[in-house]
Amino acid sequence: MYNAGIPIANAFSYMGKEAQRPQNLGFVRKDAYDHFNRIRRNTKVEDGDAFELLQYFINKSNSEYFFFWNVQLNDDNRIMNFFIRDYRCKVDYECFGDVVSVDTTYRTNKYNLICVPFVGIHHHKQNVMFGLAFMSDETESSFEWLFTTFLKSMYGKEPETVFTDQCQAMMNAVETIFPCAHHRLCQWHINQNAPSHFGSLNNDTRFKQLWHQCMTYCESEEEFESVWKNMIDEYNLIDHKWLNGMYKLRHKWATAFSNHKFSAGLLATSRSESTNSVLKKVGDKTITLYQFVQNYEKVQKVWRANEKAEDTRCRHGMPSMVVKKNPMLTHVANLYTLNIYGIFQAEFIDSLNMLFVEQPSIPFFNSFIEFKVRSHVLLSGFFENLNLNDQNSSNAFDIDADNAQLNEILIRNPPVVKSRGITNAVIQRHWDDKSKKEKGKGKTQSSSEF
Template identity: 70%
Template sequence: MDDNNSLSFEELERDDDEEVLQSQTVPTNFEVQNENFVVDVLESKLLVGTAMNSVEDAYLLYCQYAHAKGFSVRKGDQRCFSHTNELQSKEYNCSCEGSKDERSSSQRILVYQKLITRTNCKAKLKITREKGGEWRVSRFVEEHNHEMFPSDQTHLLRSARNISHAKKSTLEAMVNAGISVSNAVSFMENEACGPENLGFIRKDAYDHMSRLRKHTKVENGDATALIQYFIDKANKENYFYWNVQLDDDDRVMNFFFRDYRCSVDYEYFGDVLSIDTTYKTNKYNLICAPFVGINHHMQNVLFGLAFMSNETESSFEWLFTTFLDSMNGKQPQTIFSDQCQAMMNAIETVFSHSHHRLCQWHINQNAPSHFGSLNGDSAFKKMWYKCMTYCESEDEFEVTWRYMIDTYSLGGHKWLNDMYKIRQKWATAFSNGRFSAGLLATSRSEVTNMVLKKSGNKTSSLYEFVVNYSKIQKNWRVKEKTEDTRCRHDQSKISL
């Protein structure tokens, strides 16, 4: 089985959490007898003392048994012989083994929470061997403490899913030919006589294609040209700053740069910072992350630009730490971002002295999908918008929120409860004492993204994009200077 396959179908299975579905179908007696026969045959091959050809064969056999019985497999502990890397024992557990670890999330307020599906199940297979000997089953626990998946859903289990090399090639060829992932999977499902016979689900296909795009290697020539460009700029311009993060294979993973004027602008206008990472450009599918502020003419101003290969917490921490280092450690008073959990965590860690605000526009775009029938209730909508923007104090917010929840019996509404936990990040009542330049959203970043689209497209190299970006930045600065001149001229007319 391929360990790199996604663990989830929809939100039912994850790396550490898998929900056991209750059967809504009743199989016929023949189907039950056939399934029980298959389970009995496979169990007979897993009895204690049974020889195994290899660790891989044992895993595949246990996965077949799990698929037939209705549970998913997770690889467990292993031991090596003393002072060697040679395996002595290996365990395979039911995916419901263990319990959720609360320590890692106890100090953070999450926008969403994963389903808790660990039931401390003890079912497992353990194989061991003597040094130089053959593998044998040393322990086989059959009993589970949870319900099994019904047969019409077992093809959705993680350990039952695998995209073979042949199917990967077919999927990639179809997508490269311009066919959407969804249509490609539909075709392959039809060829396999149904999704249950395909061997993987649509989410696996999307994840596979996403991994291909994310790990597209930045060509050596392009990376060399980009770094040489940075070196030349640093030699010609005092205080030009750039930094590149490489992966384990010495490939460009993330980079950030800013010129001297950016640092001057940040010194004057860096009290408010907007960060948006929704725009992707260039042929490597890297994430474009402009650092945007507002100048004295209410025009956008760029404090720096980054490209990221992924949106993990560690990548954001590297980026934000690099940005602060380039700006002599000055933290903004207010930061605007979207609800990316990884970014939120990194902001909390790196920008510890800044007030973090979430984009109200993104929240309002997302809210209707959670309101259901309340979307047609104008009185409810009025109270919601008042909680967001029009409460003048924290006390007024609390009273309005409680009235809204009580009036519409929303005490058990998960999304609203989650939003209430992070109300300091989106309700203006909690930000009245902090400077925000009148912003409520990351719209400044989004406008910047629209402009940056002119710098490159899906065929642009990094070097080409950076050069074109510098031209756009130069034009912005000309507009600022023009506005400075206009304001001075108007002022002189007034003084006369």
């Protein structure tokens, strides 16, 4: 499986299923990583290929002043890891680098090195690349080198949210190098791995409903804790090792703990995986590193051409407005890209189904107005409290972050509209059509090293 390019985590999960459960394998996941890391350390990039690659980086640096590259060598002065990014990657990261997806499940080229794209989402809701790396192993030290290099290439700007798979070495490196970032684990990988630990519970419909509710559908931390406790108690799972481990990591994968963090609507490293599927089309087991880098740059050109085409479409077109002459929709139509406007409009229409009912106020606290919020079609009870400060300032609304189920895309935050027009609108700059144009006017300094 290793020679076929199957990731270690996937191979371990598959073997665990074949053996009925992972405990029957006779070794743990860390043993598998250690074994294959020893194999990779003995895999050497041939001198001719290494020279060709380094010469390309040097020539690129001479012709493109803002091109950044870095290489890590082993004790034998052979290439272990390398990272590259061009000027456009830097500009894109300045505009859209608040959410970064890092995936290590793809391997290509004849050395079976790990391909690590740094991927985000731009203002048209399409993939954007911030850089590309190749790694010879998945050790904590290699990830620390990679993230440190990435951070240096972006002049110290940390992402707000980082998505990765559940690799302990990578998790440790994220915590060390990106201490201020909100680290999210890929839900898709967790759900792929979970059945190998559930045994007969895989056939229990109610258990799976509770598990998925904990993953995605709890609206608050309190609800998560309640549902989790019910699941553990009902199925007597108090000593379940894997679930206990996942509970300790709940802040990294359960959406109930991340509603207050911007994630551009992501729940998984799917953006990286879709990028991998594109890279697979331009690489195979016979290709050299130099050839792969050239093909990667061709993919970049196609993506950037698509972005330019979307920019042109937005510049010369206006969206179809469901509610004509609505002041908020008119305002947003002139601000957001067409794709993002479509998402906003859908949220706006949904918000019309919300009923705000003013609650009796206490005289001592009469500077605040409390509302109960509920859906017109769900009249059985209120599902949210909303406290509005009755003052015309930029802070004229305040939502309790522990209770609020905010859309992680944060197109609107929240839909507070007064009869006299729009007040206190908070626009998420990530989706602003003008944000990249403003950033692109600035100049940055180049950096390359060997």
